[in-house]
Amino acid sequence: MSVLAVERAVAINAVLRASKVCQKVFQSLVTSDTVIKKDRSPVTVADFSAQAVVNTILYESFPNDPIVGEEESGSLRGDSGKELRDKVLSLTNTVLDTPLGDKELLDAIDRGSYPGGSHGRMWTIDPIDGTMGFLRGEQFCVGLALIIDGDVHLSVLGCPNLPVDFKSSEIERGCLFVAVKGQGAFQRNFSSTEETQIHMADISSPSAASFCESVVPAHSSHKEAAEIASLLGITKPPLRLDSMCKYSTVARGDADIYLRLPVSMDYEENIWDHAPGYLVVKEAGGIVTDIYNKPLDFSLGRTLKANKGIVVMHSKIHGQVIDAVQKVVLKQ
Numbered sequence: 076m077s078v079l080a081v082e083r084a085v086a087i088n089a090v091l092r093a094s095k096v097c098q099k100v101f102q103s104l105v106t107s108d109t110v111i112k113k114d115r116s117p118v119t120v121a122d123f124s125a126q127a128v129v130n131t132i133l134y135e136s137f138p139n140d141p142i143v144g145e146e147e148s149g150s151l152r153g154d155s156g157k158e159l160r161d162k163v164l165s166l167t168n169t170v171l172d173t174p175l176g177d178k179e180l181l182d183a184i185d186r187g188s189y190p191g192g193s194h195g196r197m198w199t200i201d202p203i204d205g206t207m208g209f210l211r212g213e214q215f216c217v218g219l220a221l222i223i224d225g226d227v228h229l230s231v232l233g234c235p236n237l238p239v240d241f242k243s244s245e246i247e248r249g250c251l252f253v254a255v256k257g258q259g260a261f262q263r264n265f266s267s268t269e270e271t272q273i274h275m276a277d278i279s280s281p282s283a284a285s286f287c288e289s290v291v292p293a294h295s296s297h298k299e300a301a302e303i304a305s306l307l308g309i310t311k312p313p314l315r316l317d318s319m320c321k322y323s324t325v326a327r328g329d330a331d332i333y334l335r336l337p338v339s340m341d342y343e344e345n346i347w348d349h350a351p352g353y354l355v356v357k358e359a360g361g362i363v364t365d366i367y368n369k370p371l372d373f374s375l376g377r378t379l380k381a382n383k384g385i386v387v388m389h390s391k392i393h394g395q396v397i398d399a400v401q402k403v404v405l406k407q
């Protein structure tokens with residue numbers, strides 16, 4: 076059996092079930108008259124429930140593995156949290172084989188409170204990445220990664236709204252990306268268990284590239300990305316996608332560069348926002364650094380304290396892209 080085969084299977088199951096939770100919440104939103112733009116609570120139900128589902132499934136197989144999760148159960152506790160807790164509990168139990176009670180639900184969510192660090196095994200989970208995309212009915216994903224001694228060894232990204240093939244005229248959506256360190260990156264569709272290995276597009280000149288960036292300009296500077304694109308001679312418009320779907324889109328060759336350019340130098344990126352996408356790109360043959368050309372350091376706690384921004388690209392254009400990023404962002 077290959078290395079981390081059991082972890083891989085468990086992580087896929089967990090992410091598929093959590094993705095189902097998100098899809099159910101979205102379907103109930105669009106079929107009811109809830110105006111989601113005014114009320115963010117529906118997405119909160121999905122965030123909590125997806126984290127409870129993943130943490131419960133991980134715990135069944137790996138009870139000693141700590142978890143760094145985005146959400147914590149504070150607002151679900153006590154009398155004031157009862158209404159939300161009831162919604163999260165009933166949703167969670169629709170996808171689990173053994174139903175949880177109130178206390179088990181709260182405990183499951185809060186197993187994500189691990190502070191992270193450089194030693195041993197830990198999982199990191201983003202139950203819904205790209206919350207804004209989820210609310211708009213656009214891209215979002217469930218991200219899960221296993222980090223061992225500060226290094227990402229396994230990752231699974233569930234992307235319920237991502238077309239399985241951008242180039243096809245069919246519009247099947249819903250794909251899963253799976254990577255294990257040293258074993259390559261693979262895509263499988265929600266509708267099947269068949270896996271196809273994915274690779275970055277082979278590109279020798281940055282001017283032919285297309286690049287991805289966040290939809291929300293507060294998460295990544297669009298202005299600086301446009302300046303970098305212009306320096307590199309890129310003429311294609313940016314592909315704006317929410318969530319770690321940007322990593323998977325680049326990993327399978329539908330775009331060549333992902334730029335995440337800090338809007339504030341104080342912001343620290345969360346490890347759950349990047350570890351799952353990072354390994355998918357690396358195993359597809361790509362390079363992931365920060366704006367200083369430093370490798371991402373997942374060993375320093377819940378955030379990437381030693382890094383600023385994210386730059387993803389094929390090795391053949393690495394030097395040119397980093398030069399342009401540094402000229403524009405660092406004025407070097």
Ligand SMILES: Nc1ncnc2c1ncn2[C@@H]1O[C@H](COP(=O)(O)OS(=O)(=O)O)[C@@H](OP(=O)(O)O)[C@H]1O
Nearest residue numbers: 203204205206207289290291293294316317318342
């Ligand atoms: N200031 C700032 N800078 C950078 N990143 C930030 C910032 N604030 C929040 N976040 C995190 O951004 C995560 C979503 O990133 P995306 O690239 O998907 O954003 S976008 O929706 O495409 O605009 C989002 O993840 P989710 O909360 O899971 O959606 C946040 O963790």
Ligand SMILES: [Mg+2]
Nearest residue numbers: 201204205348
């Ligand atoms: Mg996120």
Ligand SMILES: [Mg+2]
Nearest residue numbers: 145201203204
């Ligand atoms: Mg999230």
Ligand SMILES: [Mg+2]
Nearest residue numbers: 145203205206
């Ligand atoms: Mg968030």
